[in-house]
Amino acid sequence: MKPADRLVVWCRRLTVMTRKELVQLLRDIPLMAFLIYSFTLSVYVTGNGIQTQLRNAGLLVYDADRSLSSRELVSRFHLPYFRFDGELIHADEGFRRLDRGRSMMVLDIPARFHEALVSGEPTAVQLLVDTTNAPQGLSAAGYAARIVGQFGQESILARNGLTASSSAPVPMIVSDHRVWFNQDQNETWFESISHLLRMITIFAVLLPAAALVREKERGTVEQLLVSPLTPVQIMLPKVVAMTLMILGATAVALFGVMQPIFGVPIRGSLALLFSLTALFIVATAGIGVFASTVTKNQAQVGMMTLLVVAPILLLSGIFTPMETMPAWVQYLMALSPLRYFIEIATGILLKGVGFDMLWSQALAMGVVGASLFGFGLWRFRRQFQ
Amino acid sequence: MNLRRVAAVASKEWREVTRDRMFLLLAFVMPAIWMFVFGYGLVLDVEHISFVVVDRDHSALSRDYLYRFYQSRYFDFQEALEGEGDADVWLQSGRARAVIIVPEKFQERLLSGQPAEVQTLIDGTFPLRADITKSYVIAINNAFNHELLVDFLARTRGLSRSEAQRRTSPLGIEVRYLYNEEVRSTWSTVPALIMFSLMVGSPLLTALGVVREKETGSIYNIYSATVTRLEFLVGKLIPYVMISAVNVAVLWLMAVLLFAVPFKGSLWLFIASSVLFVLTSTGIGLVVSLLVSTQQAALIITVVVSTVPTILFSGLIVPVSSLSRASQFQAHLFPGMYYTNITRGTFLQNVGLAVLWTDILALAIYAVVLGTIGYHLFTKRPRT
Numbered sequence: 001m002k003p004a005d006r007l008v009v010w011c012r013r014l015t016v017m018t019r020k021e022l023v024q025l026l027r028d029i030p031l032m033a034f035l036i037y038s039f040t041l042s043v044y045v046t047g048n049g050i051q052t053q054l055r056n057a058g059l060l061v062y063d064a065d066r067s068l069s070s071r072e073l074v075s076r077f078h079l080p081y082f083r084f085d086g087e088l089i090h091a092d093e094g095f096r097r098l099d100r101g102r103s104m105m106v107l108d109i110p111a112r113f114h115e116a117l118v119s120g121e122p123t124a125v126q127l128l129v130d131t132t133n134a135p136q137g138l139s140a141a142g143y144a145a146r147i148v149g150q151f152g153q154e155s156i157l158a159r160n161g162l163t164a165s166s167s168a169p170v171p172m173i174v175s176d177h178r179v180w181f182n183q184d185q186n187e188t189w190f191e192s193i194s195h196l197l198r199m200i201t202i203f204a205v206l207l208p209a210a211a212l213v214r215e216k217e218r219g220t221v222e223q224l225l226v227s228p229l230t231p232v233q234i235m236l237p238k239v240v241a242m243t244l245m246i247l248g249a250t251a252v253a254l255f256g257v258m259q260p261i262f263g264v265p266i267r268g269s270l271a272l273l274f275s276l277t278a279l280f281i282v283a284t285a286g287i288g289v290f291a292s293t294v295t296k297n298q299a300q301v302g303m304m305t306l307l308v309v310a311p312i313l314l315l316s317g318i319f320t321p322m323e324t325m326p327a328w329v330q331y332l333m334a335l336s337p338l339r340y341f342i343e344i345a346t347g348i349l350l351k352g353v354g355f356d357m358l359w360s361q362a363l364a365m366g367v368v369g370a371s372l373f374g375f376g377l378w379r380f381r382r383q384f385q
Numbered sequence: 386m387n388l389r390r391v392a393a394v395a396s397k398e399w400r401e402v403t404r405d406r407m408f409l410l411l412a413f414v415m416p417a418i419w420m421f422v423f424g425y426g427l428v429l430d431v432e433h434i435s436f437v438v439v440d441r442d443h444s445a446l447s448r449d450y451l452y453r454f455y456q457s458r459y460f461d462f463q464e465a466l467e468g469e470g471d472a473d474v475w476l477q478s479g480r481a482r483a484v485i486i487v488p489e490k491f492q493e494r495l496l497s498g499q500p501a502e503v504q505t506l507i508d509g510t511f512p513l514r515a516d517i518t519k520s521y522v523i524a525i526n527n528a529f530n531h532e533l534l535v536d537f538l539a540r541t542r543g544l545s546r547s548e549a550q551r552r553t554s555p556l557g558i559e560v561r562y563l564y565n566e567e568v569r570s571t572w573s574t575v576p577a578l579i580m581f582s583l584m585v586g587s588p589l590l591t592a593l594g595v596v597r598e599k600e601t602g603s604i605y606n607i608y609s610a611t612v613t614r615l616e617f618l619v620g621k622l623i624p625y626v627m628i629s630a631v632n633v634a635v636l637w638l639m640a641v642l643l644f645a646v647p648f649k650g651s652l653w654l655f656i657a658s659s660v661l662f663v664l665t666s667t668g669i670g671l672v673v674s675l676l677v678s679t680q681q682a683a684l685i686i687t688v689v690v691s692t693v694p695t696i697l698f699s700g701l702i703v704p705v706s707s708l709s710r711a712s713q714f715q716a717h718l719f720p721g722m723y724y725t726n727i728t729r730g731t732f733l734q735n736v737g738l739a740v741l742w743t744d745i746l747a748l749a750i751y752a753v754v755l756g757t758i759g760y761h762l763f764t765k766r767p768r769t
Contacts, residue, residue: 031682038689049712050697053516056706098563099736101726104706117556124557131565132729134573135429136704141560142520149527152556160538160552171495171537172530173450174502177519180476182509190512198696202689210681295407298680299593303411306589306688311422313696320702321514323433323482329426343479346510357478 013229017237018244021211025245038199039249043257047192053185054081057140058103062088067114069155073125076147077107082140098130105129105140117155181350188262193345194318196253200246201312201338204281205305207242209288212380213301216292231381235289243281250277267352276344276362283337283369289376293383312336337372340365386619390612394620398594402624412590416582416632420639423578429570429702431517433461436483437475440465444492450503450529454485459521472506482508483518495533498541531555564733575644576728577701579636580662583629584695584721587663588670590625592687595674595763608765618759622667629663640732650731654738661748662724666691668755669720675762694718700725723747 026032059082063070077084085103088094094106108126116123127144131137162170182189212235215221224234251274258264266273287308295301313319315329316338322330333339340361347353347361355362403409436454440447455462463481466472475481484506494501505522509515531553539549565572598604607617637655640646648655673687697703698712699721708716716722723744730736730744738745 028679028682030677031679031685034682034686034689042689042693045711045715046693046697049709049715050703051707051709053513054707058706095563099734100740101730101734101736120552120554122554122557124559127558127560129560129562131562132573132733133700133704134565134570135702136707137562137565141562145558145560146520146523146527148556148558153527153530155556156534156553170500171498171533172500173495173526173533174500175523175526176502176504177507177522178504179507179509179515179519182512182515185509185512185515187512190510198693199689202692203685206685206688207681210684214679214681297405297408298684299597300405300407300411302589302592302684302688303408303415306585306692307411307415307418309688310419310585310692311426313692314423315426319696320427320429321431321511323514324429324431326426326428332426347477347479350510351477353477357474361479 010233013233014237014240017229017233018240021237021241022244024211025207025241035203035245035249036252038203039196039253040257042199043192043195043253044261046195047188047258047262050191051187053187054136054139054143056083057081057105057136057143058083058085060085060088060094060097060103060106062091062094062106062108064091064111065109065113069114069117070109073109073148073151074107076151077144081143094128098128101130101132103130104137105144107144118159120159181346186262189264189350190346192258192262192264193349194342196250196258197318197338197342197345198313199253200250200277200281201284202309203246203249204242204284205288205291205309206302207245207288208238208285209292209301209305210298211238211242212289212292213295213298217297232377235377235380239282239285239289242285243278246281247274247278250274264349265352266349268348268354272355272358273345273348276341276348276358276365279362279366279369280337280341280344283365283372286369286372286374286376290372290379293376293379312338316342318342334364335368337365337368340368386613386616390616391620391623394612394617395623398621399624402628412586412628413632413635416586417635417639419582419586420575420578420636421643423581424571424575424639424644427570427574427578427702429574431514432459434459434483434514434518434521435461435463435481436485437463437472437481438465439467439469439472439484439486441489442487442491446492446495447487450491451485451487453525453529457521457525476506476508479508482514483522485522498537571644572646572733573729574701575640575646576732577699577725579633579640579728580699580721580724581695581701582636583632583663584666584699584724585691586632587625587629587666588673588687588691589684590628591622591667591670592674592683593680594621594625594671596677596680596683599678600680614760614763614765618671618756618763622664622671625667625670626663629667630660633659633663646732648732649735651737654741655727655731658724658727658741658745658748661745661752662720662727664752665720665748665755668752668759672755672759672762675759695721698722700729717747720748720751723751 059077061074063074091108097103098106106128110123110125113123125148127141129137129141157170179185215224259266288305291301291304295304315325315333316336318338343361344358347358438451440451454460469486472484476484486504488502491501507515507518535546535549535553538544538552539546598607641648669691670687673690674683677683677686695701698708698716698719705713705716705722726744727741730741
């Protein structure tokens with residue numbers, strides 16, 4: 001046979017097997033229904049629902065002063081950050097109310113607060129913060145400190161006969177913040193993107209892993225092995241079929257939910273986005289392929305993949321920023337394709353950058369993916385020899 | 386219900402589990418590994434935000450101002466740029482998350498008593514990070530402003546520095562942190578991680594329980610046997626509930642001994658609600674297993690159903706109170722949130738039944754509802 005003919009046969013086999021895998025997938029009605037749910041409704045609910053910034057922190061106030069200043073200060077704690085939960089009659093009531101967990105903090109304003117501010121005596125308000133959820137507690141305390149600091153600053157200026165207006169200028173730095181790529185800090189954009197990536201990851205790892213183990217468990221892989229197919233021709237169609245399936249679902253999520261409903265911009269090249277998404281899916285599938293070669297049945301492969309997928313989902317920087325992770329986690333996560341893909345996806349969609357900015361991330365993802373995949377393929381071949 | 390038949394089903398299931406060494410190992414090792422990795426790894430202090438500066442003033446004061454950013458552990462200085470033009474590239478490539486631009490005449494304006502505008506460009510792709518970056522910048526600016534004001538008053542009013550300081554004594558804020566006095570993020574994540582490990586791991590244990598028998602055909606032995614529906618389901622569940630119960634104990638010990646999280650509440654309350662929670666989490670897997678016809682579908686659906694709401698809607702990191710209305714509703718539909726309240730409450734707050742009874746009741750209702758659904762989904766006379 002001429003090499004050209006061999007290539008034709010090789011491709012034809014691949015196509016036939018890919019079609020078989022697609023048919024097998026499409027026949028599983030509950031799985032397909034769930035795939036559609038995961039990339040539509042689930043993206044919608046999550047994109048809409050998650051707010052990582054401080055919202056609605058329940059605030060109780062014990063105001064011993066009941067003056068102009070104290071009321072002014074309290075009025076500065078407002079929605080969307082703080083929710084006023086009422087005034088306390090006794091100072092010690094605060095602990096009991098916090099125990100119940102409905103409110104998060106108690107602001108305690110001392111008597112003679114107003115007098116002290118006017119005369120310039122040092123004074124301080126007290127804040128009790130529930131830190132059972134430490135980051136949230138710290139964030140609320142930080143906002144409160146900002147509000148109190150600003151209020152204090154203004155009263156200093158007023159006391160010294162200065163105002164922030166231009167008639168009597170004061171030397172101070174005026175902060176001018178420009179938030180780029182997402183001016184309104186619209187959280188639905190990031191949350192829907194990160195949820196989409198979460199879903200792609202889960203499906204990309206689990207679908208091929210379960211499919212490969214199934215053949216092994218049932219013994220149908222023996223039938224395939226006695227056919228003229230090589231191990232690569234057995235494995236590759238599964239990955240190709242699932243990549244196509246997930247790419248289709250991604251398109252549905254992007255054009256069916258994220259763009260029309262949330263207004264997520266697509267500032268960069270769509271072709272680039274989808275080709276790098278395909279690379280990401282294949283790279284992530286490498287984890288599943290590898291897991292399928294070290295396990296014997298679906299129960300094992302499920303546990304094995306979940307063991308790895310949970311850290312990938314939580315520590316790759318789609319849930320909390322990479323900047324929060326300790327150094328050893330950042331090194332460990334260099335092995336996670338998702339860690340690079342989040343930069344690529346937000347880069348193309350929100351920043352509108354091209355391959356010239358993303359090549360290093362794409363290269364790293366490709367290298368990690370190729371090693372995972374190559375290793376999985378090597379193990380897959382070996383177990384049949 | 387004939388207890389001997391339940392025991393027979395349970396012992397058959399138990400043998401199947403113990404025969405599969407790798408499954409057995411993973412069932413016990415997985416929650417512990419997660420606890421270890423996330424307990425040490427899921428730290429939530431945003432530090433080392435990379436930034437570049439454009440200093441158009443090149444004065445002593447602008448250097449003094451920027452020095453505060455260089456010194457801060459929250460910021461990681463990358464490079465000083467010549468012009469604003471390069472700033473785009475730094476933000477777009479993700480190598481810097483913020484750009485600080487000090488204008489011309491920064492020193493001149495401030496020393497002559499005029500305000501000066503410092504521009505900060507922030508990468509807004511991740512709103513949480515953008516928000517935190519902004520608040521760090523404001524904190525540094527405020528501290529700097531206070532010193533400028535002291536200097537200004539001392540110079541213009543002819544006051545001594547200490548007098549100027551006294552006149553500008555800032556309004557203090559004394560913050561007292563309750564329940565987690567040193568605000569260690571491990572103290573609040575570790576109790577929630579007990580919930581996470583059980584909620585994500587346990588459903589998978591049972592997920593393949595029934596569907597595997599359907600796929601291999603061994604379910605026909607059950608169909609033709611005298612064992613009733615209820616006996617079969619209870620027997621199936623027992624080994625996995627036992628595994629998860631052991632895991633609760635291991636996770637509790639890890640939390641107390643390894644992470645030194647104080648356990649202030651009632652141990653009995655914790656144990657009782659943990660048993661309820663284990664029933665619901667394993668029950669979720671069983672119900673999925675009854676609904677689908679392939680193991681592949683059971684695996685994926687269980688993983689998505691148990692992982693996604695647990696990460697997002699159970700109060701692990703994002704508090705339920707800051708979710709939108711619709712998501713809060715969704716959070717209440719999953720058992721994870723209730724058990725998070727219970728673990729945090731018993732570990733850190735020492736609150737008792739008086740506060741936690743609603744959460745415990747919710748878990749109990751959940752267990753009953755799952756049991757009823759499972760009972761009705763499983764039929765010994767399938768239509769096909």
